[in-house]
Amino acid sequence: MVVEEAVSAHPEGRVAPIGAAPPPSPDLVELAELASRAALGLASLVAGSVTAAVAEAISGEVHEPADEPQPDDGESWPKPLAPILAGAALGVAIESARVGTRAASAFGRSLRPWISFAKSPTFVRERFLRIRERVSQLDDRWRREQQDDEQIGASFVGAVVPQIVDATLDQLDLTELILSRVDLERVVDAVDLERAVSRVDLEAIVSRIDLDAIIARVDLDAVAARLDVEAIVKRLDLAAIARYVIDEIDLPSIVRQSTGTMANETVEGVRVQSMSADRAITGFVDRLLGREGERHQPKGAA
Amino acid sequence: MSRFVADAIDLLLVLVAIGVVYLGVAATSFIIAPRRFTWPSPGALPLGILGWGLLIVYLTVAWSGTGRSIGKQVMGLRVERRDSGGLRLGHAFVRALLCAAFPIGLFWSLFSRDSASIQDLLVRTKVVYDWRPRVPARVVDGDH
Numbered sequence: 102m103v104v105e106e107a108v109s110a111h112p113e114g115r116v117a118p119i120g121a122a123p124p125p126s127p128d129l130v131e132l133a134e135l136a137s138r139a140a141l142g143l144a145s146l147v148a149g150s151v152t153a154a155v156a157e158a159i160s161g162e163v164h165e166p167a168d169e170p171q172p173d174d175g176e177s178w179p180k181p182l183a184p185i186l187a188g189a190a191l192g193v194a195i196e197s198a199r200v201g202t203r204a205a206s207a208f209g210r211s212l213r214p215w216i217s218f219a220k221s222p223t224f225v226r227e228r229f230l231r232i233r234e235r236v237s238q239l240d241d242r243w244r245r246e247q248q249d250d251e252q253i254g255a256s257f258v259g260a261v262v263p264q265i266v267d268a269t270l271d272q273l274d275l276t277e278l279i280l281s282r283v284d285l286e287r288v289v290d291a292v293d294l295e296r297a298v299s300r301v302d303l304e305a306i307v308s309r310i311d312l313d314a315i316i317a318r319v320d321l322d323a324v325a326a327r328l329d330v331e332a333i334v335k336r337l338d339l340a341a342i343a344r345y346v347i348d349e350i351d352l353p354s355i356v357r358q359s360t361g362t363m364a365n366e367t368v369e370g371v372r373v374q375s376m377s378a379d380r381a382i383t384g385f386v387d388r389l390l391g392r393e394g395e396r397h398q399p400k401g402a403a
Numbered sequence: 404m405s406r407f408v409a410d411a412i413d414l415l416l417v418l419v420a421i422g423v424v425y426l427g428v429a430a431t432s433f434i435i436a437p438r439r440f441t442w443p444s445p446g447a448l449p450l451g452i453l454g455w456g457l458l459i460v461y462l463t464v465a466w467s468g469t470g471r472s473i474g475k476q477v478m479g480l481r482v483e484r485r486d487s488g489g490l491r492l493g494h495a496f497v498r499a500l501l502c503a504a505f506p507i508g509l510f511w512s513l514f515s516r517d518s519a520s521i522q523d524l525l526v527r528t529k530v531v532y533d534w535r536p537r538v539p540a541r542v543v544d545g546d547h
Binding site (some may be wrong): 375 | 405
């Protein structure tokens with residue numbers, strides 16, 4: 102990205118003279134010295150706190166054997182020595198920082214000609230172009246192989262991730278985790294079961310169930326054998342049921358109706374037979390008398 | 404044939420009625436004078452007159468009312484005027500009288516082109532089939 106921005110900023114290939122900045126001024130050296138001293142100050146604060154804590158801990162341990170004879174002045178010797186040592190160490194550090202800063206500024210001054218040479222436009226331009234070309238080659242190569250690499254990466258992830266997840270899940274008892282960590286009561290309270298159930302198409306579910314197959318798998322004989330039929334019969338008021346049934350079906354009416362139906366059918370049969378006989382006799386008589394065709398009788402005449 | 408069967412049923416009913424009347428008279432006489440009870444022996448003529456009278460009354464009432472006696476009811480027949488109207492009391496009485504007097508006139512219906520008996524010709528009546536075969540579906544519907 103940095104390279105691309107540099108190229109787009111200077112499309113003609115001219116590179117800005119980066120090394121045109123002035124050499125480090127004496128202020129910079131002082132600034133570095135001040136920064137190092139500030140860091141040391143902060144370090145001294147931290148060291149002071151740590152030293153105090155350590156001294157307190159050590160003095161506590163020393164005081165534990167309370168019955169031991171103590172010196173006459175009643176003070177233990179490590180107590181004043183620790184801050185002195187810490188202060189001495191910080192003083193050495195400050196002196197070292199001053200010396201180091203001066204040495205660094207002297208080293209910087211000695212390097213100044215080399216730096217100005219490195220920043221010269223021609224030298225930088227050649228190397229920059231070389232680097233940019235190399236970077237462009239790498240970029241082209243990446244773009245050529247991007248798809249294949251991404252595929253390889255995806256297949257690698259696809260192959261590895263499930264195994265990792267499986268292995269992780271094997272190590273975890275998710276059920277136990279959920280039972281111990283999740284407040285299931287709250288979860289259930291938060292779910293609007295009415296709404297969820299109303300969205301379920303029970304008709305479709307029932308239509309997909311093969312009830313015949315389910316019933317075929319049930320051993321109905323075994324179920325019936327387990328029924329206490331006598332207990333069921335004892336609980337039934339059979340007399341009341343019988344009275345109710347007789348009242349509902351109106352048995353006398355049925356008897357009357359069936360008797361009437363039988364009588365009607367008998368009468369009907371007799372009527373039909375007699376009509377046939379009428380027709381046969383009149384036909385016979387007509388033939389006997391030599392008449393032709395039907396009788397000129399009124400409609401329905403017997 | 405239907406008419407003969409119907410008339411035979413009617414005649415049988417009249418005979419039964421005569422028997423009932425006879426038993427009634429006998430029972431009455433038994434109740435009045437049990438000791439002197441003997442089966443009444445009215446003789447043929449009174450019984451014949453009784454039967455004849457019962458027949459005329461019975462047929463007159465039946466024909467002037469519904470147009471059918473019990474015998475004709477069984478056989479699905481009805482007595483009508485020639486113009487298909489019902490018989491009035493006098494009309495029915497005359498026909499009943501003729502039928503009771505000359506029952507043999509019924510046989511003319513065998514030979515009549517209109518299947519009419521002598522009585523039908525004299526009083527201008529006819530006997531028709533008047534019944535409708537029962538449709539099974541109506542039985543199921545409980546047409547009662």
